[in-house]
Amino acid sequence: MKIIINLKRISASIMSATIVVVISLVNVVSPFSAEAAERAQVEAFLEVTGFDVALDSIAMSATLAPQMLGLDEGDFGGQWTALAKTTFDTVVMRARATDILEATLDAELLAHAAEFYASELGQKLVEAENFAHLQNDDVKYPTGAKLLAEMKAQDDPKISLFRRMSEAIDPNKIGIQAMIEIQVRFILAASYAGVISLRIDEKGLRAALAEDAEKVAREAEINALQNNAFTYQDFSLTDLMIYTKALEDPRMMTVYELMNAVHFEVMSNRFEALAVRLGKMQPAQEL
Structure with a gap:
């Protein structure tokens, strides 16, 4: 299953998740639940769509947590790897996502999405997406950039499909807002935990991060195209047209809309938990 903006695992100027997204879990998705899906159905849905692997890939973003605070992994000594692994535990993340989806995902909508992803093409797509989710960015993006450049040179129509796919999975452009919000919540949580000492208030922090929003949005669009070029390099134009129409x-x-909200809520929850645990390891530093 695709996820809006790969963040390049919170790359470049590091984006972050949003209260706007979390609010959507309450105000947007509750009308979906005319007949809520049962837990077993949700667990099967996660697997058939590949959303379980997408959730697991959140753990890879933990490597950038110190960078988001202006610190280095080495500042936390040898405990860092173990701390990140236990905080971004895949069992915990999947359970949290399942809890939310069990309460909010309408059974009819679940069946519609599951039917597509269970098809021959759907499973081929899930296999490719699962593989891409877990690839190292230092391999995936340079390869994707090279493939995308070749496609542009050939005026490949797949590029327009990649853009349509991105539009379909995030039509309201909440991805950048979500990335900013995760960073805000993580930095504030780290400040409350004594990991860092903020010299600006929350309003100033949001304003500072928002200054680069337009630049980040442009970078995110390029990242998405590179990611798609890498992920779908073995798919035909016909296959991608079918997929694009399915996403639309x-x-x-x-x-x-719901899956993206869940993804960002789980990510935000884990980063906040990480901040609390860091507070027990790291003396306060100014940011």
């Missing part, structure tokens, strides 16, 4: 179905777009 209003029912699938509704499912993605």
Whole structure:
């Protein structure tokens, strides 16, 4: 299953997750739940769509947590790897996502998305997406950039499909807002835990991060194209046209609205938990 903006694992100027997204879990997705899906159905849905692996890949973003605070992994000594691993535990993240989806995901919408991803093409797509989710960015993005350059040189129509796919899974452009919010919540949590000492208030922090939002949005668009070029390099134009139309179905777009909200909520929750644990290891530093 695709996830809006790979963040390049919170790359470049590091984006972050949003209260706007978390609010959407309450105000946007609750109308979906005419007949909520059962837990077993949700667990099967996570697997068939590949959303379970997408959740697992959140753990890879933990490597950038010190950087978000202006620190270095070495500042936390040899405990860092173990701390990140236990905080971003895949069992915990999957359980949290399942809890939310069990309460909010409508059974009919679940069935629609699961039917597509369970098809022959759907499973081929899930296999490719799962592989891409877990690849090292230092390999994936340079390769994707090279493939994208070749596609542009050939005026490959797949590029327009990549853009349509990105639009379908995040039509309201909440991805950048979400990335900013995760960073705000993580930095504030780290400040409260005594990991850092903030010299600005929350309003100033948000304003500082928002200054680069336009630049980050441009970088995110390029990252998404590179990621797609890498992920779908072995798919035909016909296959990608079928996939694009499937993603543009209003029912699938509704499912993605919820899945994106869940993804960012789980990520935000784990980063906040990480901040608390860092506070028990690291003396305060100014940011």
